[in-house]
Amino acid sequence: MANGPGELTTWVRPLAERLHAMLPLRPRVPDAPSSLELVLVPCPNATGHEHGAARPWHQFDRIVPAAQFWRLLIQPRRYGVWPRRGVVVFLGGDQFWTVLLSARLGYRHVTYAEWVARWPQWNDRIAAMSEAVRDQLPRRYRERCRVVGDLMADLSSFASHDDPLPDGEWIALLPGSKRAKLSVGMPFFLETADRLARRRPGVRFLLPVAPTTSVAELLHYSGPENPIARCYRTAVEGVDGEELVTAAGTRIRLLQRHPAHGPLSQCTLALTTVGANTAELGALAVPMIVVVPTQHLEVMQAWDGGFGLLARLPGFRRIIGVLLTVWRLRNNGLMAWPNISAGRRVVPERVGAITPDDIASEANMWLEAPERLAAQREELRALRGQPGAVAALADEVRQQLPRALGSA
Incomplete structure (x- = not known):
C-alpha cells in the first residue's frame, strides 16, 4: 500500500x-x-x-x-x-x-x-x-x-550510469508534480534557467518529467493558460525532440524515463521544490537549493499537513496562506527532508518573496565554489546511512x- x-x-x-x-x-x-x-x-x-x-x-x-x-x-x-x-x-x-x-x-x-x-x-x-x-x-x-x-539509502544502488549524460555542468530542475506546485514551479524555474544560462553560457539543464505528469502538462503551466506564468519574464518556444526550448534560447533536456536516479546523480546541482524529491536528491547525494516562492498563495495548497488541507478550502485559502507564510518565516521551520533528518540546515532553503534572479545568482555562487558543493555532497552522504x-x-x-x- x-x-x-x-x-x-x-x-x-x-x-x-x-x-x-x-x-x-x-x-x-x-x-x-x-x-x-x-x-x-x-x-x-x-x-x-x-x-x-x-x-x-x-x-x-x-x-x-x-x-x-x-x-x-x-x-x-x-x-x-x-x-x-x-x-x-x-x-x-x-x-x-x-x-x-x-x-x-x-x-x-x-x-x-x-x-x-x-x-x-x-x-x-x-x-x-x-x-x-x-x-x-x-x-x-x-x-x-x-x-x-532508511529505504532511501538504497537509491544509489539503483542509480544506473549505463546512460551517462553528455559532458557538461548539469543542473537539475524539479518543479514538482502536483498542479499547485507546477503552476508556480514551471514559470519560476524556466526564468531561473534563462538567467543562469546568461551568467554561465556553458551550463546545461535536465528536467525529469514526473511519472504522474506529462510534457503537455508542463507546457500548459509554462504558457499563458497559467495566470502565474504572466508574472515571469519567460516563455516556451516549443519542444525540439527531447528538449524544451525557451524563447530566450535556453535548452532544457526532458527526461521521461522513470525513475531518473542515474541521470540525476550525475548533476552538479539541483533546484527543487519541497517534497519527497528533496529526500530523493539527498539519498543520491546531489547538492540542492530548495525553493518556495511564497508570493503566490496558491503554492500553499501543495504543502503537507493540516495547514495545507485548510489552505485548499474556499475562503480559508488566503487567510491560511498568509498565516502559514508568517509562521514558516518567523520560526525558520525546516522543510527539506535532509534538513529535517539532520535537525539543522544542510541544504539551503529559500522561502519567501524570492525571484528567479535571486536563485540564479545563488546557484551561480555555488557553482563557482566547487569545494562548497563537495562539502554539501559529503554531508548528504553522511546523512544517508548504510544501504x-x-x-x-x-x-x-x-x-x-x-x-x-x-x-x-
Whole structure:
C-alpha cells in the first residue's frame, strides 16, 4: 500500500524489484501461484495518477487506484479473487489504512515506519527506519520492531550510469508534480534557467518529467493558460525532440524515463521544490537549493499537513496562506527532508518573496565554489546511512508469508 509519487518511486519500486528477485510472483512469473499487488490509498499529497505511473513497471498483477480504495475495503471480491493468506505492506499514506485492509482481507501486515509507528498494537511487524522509531514504542511492542534502516539509502544502488549524460555542468530542475506546485514551479524555474544560462553560457539543464505528469502538462503551466506564468519574464518556444526550448534560447533536456536516479546523480546541482524529491536528491547525494516562492498563495495548497488541507478550502485559502507564510518565516521551520533528518540546515532553503534572479545568482555562487558543493555532497552522504534497508524489509515481508512461499 502506498500513496504519492515520491513513495512509489523511492520505496515501492525498489521493494517490489527485490521481492520479485526473491520469490516467484506474478506478473513476472505468469504461472506463479502468488502475486504482487499494489493498492493506492486516499491522500491529499497524491496526484490521482499514481496507478498509471506504476503500470508500465510490470511489477504488479493488479493495481487498485486510490479512488477505488473504499469500494475495495467494502467489497474486495469486486476486484477479483484474493488469496486466503497474504501480507499487506505499508509504504506511505495513513498507516491506519494498512490496519483496515489487512483486517478486512484477514492478512498479516508489515508497517514501514519512517518517523513513528502509530498503531503498534495492531501491527504484526514494524520495520523502523531508525532506533529512534523503536525507542518511541511502548516496551511491550518493541519485540515486534526491527530497525531496517532508511529505504532511501538504497537509491544509489539503483542509480544506473549505463546512460551517462553528455559532458557538461548539469543542473537539475524539479518543479514538482502536483498542479499547485507546477503552476508556480514551471514559470519560476524556466526564468531561473534563462538567467543562469546568461551568467554561465556553458551550463546545461535536465528536467525529469514526473511519472504522474506529462510534457503537455508542463507546457500548459509554462504558457499563458497559467495566470502565474504572466508574472515571469519567460516563455516556451516549443519542444525540439527531447528538449524544451525557451524563447530566450535556453535548452532544457526532458527526461521521461522513470525513475531518473542515474541521470540525476550525475548533476552538479539541483533546484527543487519541497517534497519527497528533496529526500530523493539527498539519498543520491546531489547538492540542492530548495525553493518556495511564497508570493503566490496558491503554492500553499501543495504543502503537507493540516495547514495545507485548510489552505485548499474556499475562503480559508488566503487567510491560511498568509498565516502559514508568517509562521514558516518567523520560526525558520525546516522543510527539506535532509534538513529535517539532520535537525539543522544542510541544504539551503529559500522561502519567501524570492525571484528567479535571486536563485540564479545563488546557484551561480555555488557553482563557482566547487569545494562548497563537495562539502554539501559529503554531508548528504553522511546523512544517508548504510544501504541494505530494502533487503531487510523484503526479508521481513517474506517471514510473514505462508511457509511454502516464504522459503521459495
